[in-house]
Amino acid sequence: MKNSLTAPPIVTVDAVLLTIAGNELCVALHKREAAPFAGHWALPGGFIHTQEDDSAKAAAARVLRDKVDVQSPYLEEFGSYSGPVRDPRGWSLTLVYYALVPVVSARITLFPVNRLPNLPFDHGQIVSAVVERVRSKASYSSLPVHLCPEEFTIAQLHAAYELVLGERINMANFRRKLADLDLLEPVSGLLRSAGRSRPSQVYVVRKKYRDRLSVRDRGL
Amino acid sequence: MKNSLTAPPIVTVDAVLLTIAGNELCVALHKREAAPFAGHWALPGGFIHTQEDDSAKAAAARVLRDKVDVQSPYLEEFGSYSGPVRDPRGWSLTLVYYALVPVVSARITLFPVNRLPNLPFDHGQIVSAVVERVRSKASYSSLPVHLCPEEFTIAQLHAAYELVLGERINMANFRRKLADLDLLEPVSGLLRSAGRSRPSQVYVVRKKYRDRLSVRDRGL
Incomplete structure (x- = not known):
């Protein structure tokens, strides 16, 4: 050899x-x-x-x-x-x-x-490169859902996307893109209230997307 | 250690x-x-x-x-x-x-x-996985241009995309997507004829995309 x-x-x-x-x-x-x-x-x-x-x-x-x-x-x-x-x-x-x-x-x-x-x-360069990749991938995929606990509300997921992307995301647009990703399953009968707001539906990730990404063909 | x-x-x-x-x-x-x-x-x-x-x-x-x-x-x-x-x-x-x-x-x-x-x-599994990645990447990027010689016509590039994607691509759509990619530069005054058809403009890849991809946010 x-x-x-x-x-x-x-x-x-x-x-x-x-x-x-x-x-x-x-x-x-x-x-x-x-x-x-x-x-x-x-x-x-x-x-x-x-x-x-x-x-x-x-x-x-x-x-x-x-x-x-x-x-x-x-x-x-x-x-x-x-x-x-x-x-x-x-x-x-x-x-x-x-x-x-x-x-x-x-x-x-x-x-x-x-x-x-x-x-x-x-390692500093590696972290920067990974964060950039995660950011770019997040814009067209379900990636940030892995930052949420097993059960979460739309508001929690929205916050995770905003943190990863480092920018505000319009909630109406966000809901539309989420529908495209076909990612979530409501937990029947489970609502959660945060502070004084109206209780919100709790979701989990559909089984098929728990260890792989759902991807859409356009960015958020 | x-x-x-x-x-x-x-x-x-x-x-x-x-x-x-x-x-x-x-x-x-x-x-x-x-x-x-x-x-x-x-x-x-x-x-x-x-x-x-x-x-x-x-x-x-x-x-x-x-x-x-x-x-x-x-x-x-x-x-x-x-x-x-x-x-x-x-x-x-x-x-x-x-x-x-x-x-x-x-x-x-x-x-x-x-x-x-x-x-x-x-190695068989590796080739299959790479071809799949190249196919998926080709649909939204300039990747197949690297299969063309330095100077080429739109028809040649179109053929390269069709071969990589393994399907027919409508030429009018293809020209529109190409415009989005902002990839090509005409070679001034250089035309090429294939068979009996009208001579076609010859292009090169813009310098900035010769060693990296141009990417669009939607597939072809």
């Missing part, structure tokens, strides 16, 4: 876990225990364990489970970052996965995506 | 090079020289050479240059395939890149994507 002439690359997976907290889009960071950059906040990540992981995606799911105690139903490959200088240990390749979740575990520390500390490796 | 407890994965890149030949969408295959599957047709691929490659994408470009003598201006990461059983040598991860090119080199062997031989590893 030609490979033996040259050092093999270091291969890792990293996970960008997005959620909403304090009315902001946030990313989960993890304090690194080992060198390089021990003690620094960074994306939860790690090596692929070839003895236990069935795929790179399974490795990313394991890292999320072990490091931030989160199981995400929506975990998608974002892409790779690679090269000779991104890791002080040598030529490295990381496969980046991203996840959107509603509930955060006690073992998670969240940072608003707009006010991140300096992150080691190229 | 935890990594030392477990064998590291085998890491490769593979390239799906698509082009048009004989009025069909074709993929370039390469006869494997080394085990496993020596003598079998497979996707051009190989190990990352950490001493010379600046990134995984650079490794894919090198493989295309070395194995099928093609330099592609449009080379995009498709995604990873990984796991314990896809390669008889052990747990492996391959990063798949795809490219669309107009001209084929003499060192290339093309197979229509609809009539492939049995391919080793998961």
Whole structure:
């Protein structure tokens, strides 16, 4: 194998876990225990364990489970970052996965995506690129629904879309686009009231869209 | 490093090079020289050479240059395939890149994507998935233009879209969508005649879209 002439690359997976907290889009960071950059906040990540992981995606799911105690139903490959200088240990390749979740575990520390500390490796660049992708995808798909709890009102979902897109969305338009996505199922007889407003119908995501996106051919 | 407890994965890149030949969408295959599957047709691929490659994408470009003598201006990461059983040598991860090119080199062997031989590893599944992605992307972007030579007529581009999408496209609609994409620049004074028809204007792709896509918000 030609490979033996040259050092093999270091291969890792990293996970960008997005959620909403304090009315902001946030990313989960993890304090690194080992060198390089021990003690620094960074994306939860790690090596692929070839003895236990069935795929790179399974490795990313394991890292999320072990490091931030989160199981995400929506975990998608974002892409790779690679090269000779991104890791002080040598030529490295990381496969980046991203996840959107509603509930955060006690073992998670969240940072608003707009006010991140300096992150080691190229993690700052990775978070920015993922947020941009999520924003662009959100405009024509059901993606932000994964930020909502299992049962939610239209107002909650509307707020999740506004936070991801970073702009106001007209509620009448929003309801129309939602109808196109064919995403929601009312929970029979379940209403919820927020403050003094009229009680609102509670919804869940149709089963077929719980682990994949519903996509429309036009942006919101 | 935890990594030392477990064998590291085998890491490769593979390239799906698509082009048009004989009025069909074709993929370039390469006869494997080394085990496993020596003598079998497979996707051009190989190990990352950490001493010379600046990134995984650079490794894919090198493989295309070395194995099928093609330099592609449009080379995009498709995604990873990984796991314990896809390669008889052990747990492996391959990063798949795809490219669309107009001209084929003499060192290339093309197979229509609809009539492939049995391919080793998961290469058959990879080609199908890439073709599906290219099809879906073509419907709302300039992607098929990379199958055309540097200078082309609207009829040639129309034919490329029809071949990728696998269906007839109404020419009047096609011209309207093309206008939306803002993709083309007429070559001043250059007309081309095909057979007995009236000579047609020749176009090139606007400079800004030669290495990236133009995208519209609705499918063709």
